[in-house]
Amino acid sequence: MKITDIQTTVVKVPVSIKIGAMPRFAATGTFVTIRTDEGIDGTALTHFSFSDIALATYVESALKPVLLGQDPFLVEAISKTIYNYTNRIMFGIPQATSVVEVALWDIIGKSLHKPIHKLLGGHKEKVPAYASFLFWMLPMQLANTTKVAMDQGFKAVKIRIGKSLKEDEECIKAVRGVSPDLRIMVDANSAYDNVKDALKLADICSKYDVEWLEEPLPSDNIDSLSELRSRSCVPIVGGENDFGVYRFREILEKKVYDIIQPDVTRSGGYIAVRKIGGMAESIGVKCVPHIFGFGLIAAANLQMIGALSNCEWMESPFFPREFYLTKQLMTPDREGFVEIPQEPGLGIELDWKAVNKYKIR
Numbered sequence: 288m289k290i291t292d293i294q295t296t297v298v299k300v301p302v303s304i305k306i307g308a309m310p311r312f313a314a315t316g317t318f319v320t321i322r323t324d325e326g327i328d329g330t331a332l333t334h335f336s337f338s339d340i341a342l343a344t345y346v347e348s349a350l351k352p353v354l355l356g357q358d359p360f361l362v363e364a365i366s367k368t369i370y371n372y373t374n375r376i377m378f379g380i381p382q383a384t385s386v387v388e389v390a391l392w393d394i395i396g397k398s399l400h401k402p403i404h405k406l407l408g409g410h411k412e413k414v415p416a417y418a419s420f421l422f423w424m425l426p427m428q429l430a431n432t433t434k435v436a437m438d439q440g441f442k443a444v445k446i447r448i449g450k451s452l453k454e455d456e457e458c459i460k461a462v463r464g465v466s467p468d469l470r471i472m473v474d475a476n477s478a479y480d481n482v483k484d485a486l487k488l489a490d491i492c493s494k495y496d497v498e499w500l501e502e503p504l505p506s507d508n509i510d511s512l513s514e515l516r517s518r519s520c521v522p523i524v525g526g527e528n529d530f531g532v533y534r535f536r537e538i539l540e541k542k543v544y545d546i547i548q549p550d551v552t553r554s555g556g557y558i559a560v561r562k563i564g565g566m567a568e569s570i571g572v573k574c575v576p577h578i579f580g581f582g583l584i585a586a587a588n589l590q591m592i593g594a595l596s597n598c599e600w601m602e603s604p605f606f607p608r609e610f611y612l613t614k615q616l617m618t619p620d621r622e623g624f625v626e627i628p629q630e631p632g633l634g635i636e637l638d639w640k641a642v643n644k645y646k647i648r
């Protein structure tokens with residue numbers, strides 16, 4: 288089998304997002320489709336990006352010449368070649384190189400008529416999901432949205448915080464008020480800037496029986512995160528903004544997180560996250576892939592989750608399902624579990640009609 292073409296499709300849906308330390312940003316993504324001489328195509332999707340046009344141009348001008356003529360089954364060799372081409376500087380554009388790897392696995396799975404998790408060494412057929420809210424909300428809105436999520440089957444929610452200790456406590460309190468049994472995660476998206484405040488935040492989380500505190504400090508500040516983790520009474524988690532095996536080795540060696548969150552669409556693809564997950568497993572750290580964005584990102588990471596023995600959760604972006612842009616919606620059952628798709632490759636079909644509706648390039 289040989290790769291014959293690579294195409295990109297950029298979409299933007301009418302949703303903007305405001306969380307943590309980040310300015311408001313648009314919900315966008317780039318689909319990367321790899322075609323082969325055997326008529327089997329693989330498609331994967333990038334995470335929201337600051338510039339999808341730059342990303343799509345990078346795929347078509349820099350990565351396409353490397354990929355043409357290659358055998359998609361030599362996926363590790365292709366990844367190494369790209370890594371070396373980019374002077375090992377975080378894979379050039381990590382999101383672009385990661386989704387190329389994911390698209391290759393989509394081809395491999397379709398070619399072998401198996402879902403990717405079974406080719407990586409299957410571990411589970413379903414996983415508990417938590418509804419991951421996309422926006423900052425006021426306490427009352429948060430409580431109402433939590434009720435909507437629970438009506439849909441979710442037994443756990445993740446809320447966005449990071450305004451101030453006082454406002455954050457009001458948000459957490461409002462959600463805890465909805466149900467004493469609800470599992471609650473909180474994500475500050477790097478909003479706080481010092482260990483002292485982050486420790487006060489951890490104490491607030493403990494008071495309301497919060498499951499984990501995610502990215503309370505800038506994700507690059509791993510020494511401060513490590514100090515925080517050693518003193519915090521709630522688990523500290525993160526890793527969505529970290530890329531590749533060397534970075535995660537450093538994170539694990541410095542005991543930065545109780546749970547790491549590499550994302551296959553950002554952190555190098557399946558083989559990289561398999562290795563990262565294995566390193567974490569060897570020292571008793573959980574590996575719960577990050578998921579944020581349209582449906583194909585959830586599909587890609589859900590296949591990884593299906594193969595990881597140290598992953599106990601799926602992050603389910605609480606997005607209007609019409610913006611999933613996929614035919615299957617990966618919704619939870621009444622027990623709060625989402626099934627790992629069993630169809631070949633990513634196991635989820637893209638809704639090209641919806642994709643074309645929001646296509647901007």
Ligand SMILES: [Mg+2]
Nearest residue numbers: 474501502527
């Ligand atoms: Mg997060």
